[in-house]
Amino acid sequence: MPCLLYKPNNPFHLSMHITTPFKTMKLIIPFTIILILSTLIVTASAATAVLDTEGKTVRTGVQYYIRPAARDVAGGLILASRNGSCPLDVGQARSGADLGSPLTFSPVNPKAKTVNLATDINIQFEVGTICVQSTVWRLTGPQEGTGRYYVTSGGVKGNPGIDTLDNWFKIEEFMGTYYKLSFCPTVCDTCKPLCGDLGIVIENGQRWLVFSTDRPFPFEFVKA
Template sequence: MRFCTLASQVLICYLSLLAFRGKPLLVAVHADSDPAPVLDIKGHNIQTGVEYWILPVIRGRGGGLTLATTGNRNRSICPLDVVQEQQEVSNGLPLTFSPVNLKIGVVRLSTDLNIKFSTSAAVTICLNTSKVWKLDNLDESTGQRFVTTGGVEGNPGPKTISNWFKIEKYDKDYKLVFCPTVCNFCKVICGDVGIYLEGGVRRLVLSKVPLKVMFKRV
């Protein structure tokens, strides 16, 4: 009878030990369920608030991204629009990424984020205009939705719905996407960010053909 009691105690202790050792495994599985981090060209995680260049993977069709005044506008010069540099050798202007949850510290795939040109680098005539990206209203002359600036950083919700973008995998590289999920009841138009050639200017626009991009730390 003593043997049975001792054996039972050993079994209970063994099961308790397994349960205790199993807890970290459950935490690890939960952590792995987070979206994968976005990597720069050196394989490092992209960090929030750190400056990067967004560069095209396919060479020979322009360089990095910058700001410009474009034609066919029914509004004032400001805010400036997001375009691709004509010269392939140009990296464009540095940008920073601000995910909806800034506490994470790392930019992850399929996560709502603000994209903003560096204030120090983006010295333009529109000094009082935000350099945060946003999707503009439908351009009636072209039937396109262009990416411009003048957006609001943070404050996720229906009033800032046009200011949130995402980074998604595209083959072995990445693409920029507009499909915000910061508002559960808002109806949004989703699409990839590509290039629209207008008068020799390579404007960023919602497109069926995404611009394949990579990220280089400044």
């Protein structure tokens, strides 16, 4: 398109560009509009929306359950305590029939209305607890003795940057049908965070969500 507008095929077209700037402007304006629209289309196609079990877009601020792919093993995600004290940690309900507790998702862009793949998001349980900490997720660790990084509560929603680096997670596609959670925040240009998937470990019969580089936790979104 630019070649057709700015490199005409004969001298007559060239003289028209030189002597009639108004006509040239009329050509440039539509071209500018086309360029802007093309950019918007490319940007929109690059952002892939996350879908729930009904095939609908997962919306910001709307409550959803995270239902595991393997429901014969355990249920959805909940808040529980690993050591009998606060803050609470993110684990799995023991029964596969238990959907767990509802969650909301807040993208790093506060104006976003939908949740997209590979975008930094805050995740928050929409439940009351006995602890004073928030129910926003954050990654903590390494745990002394095990070296594990656990997903716990007490995070901060919004305010992207170095001070909230451990509060940001991402949703990725998994096996074409399900999703997985990962930790690799991009809210700090000078930071070098850990990067990997979130998976499940079993400790004393209870299943906990942890940072794991080799065993993701596949799931789907069920609207609450």
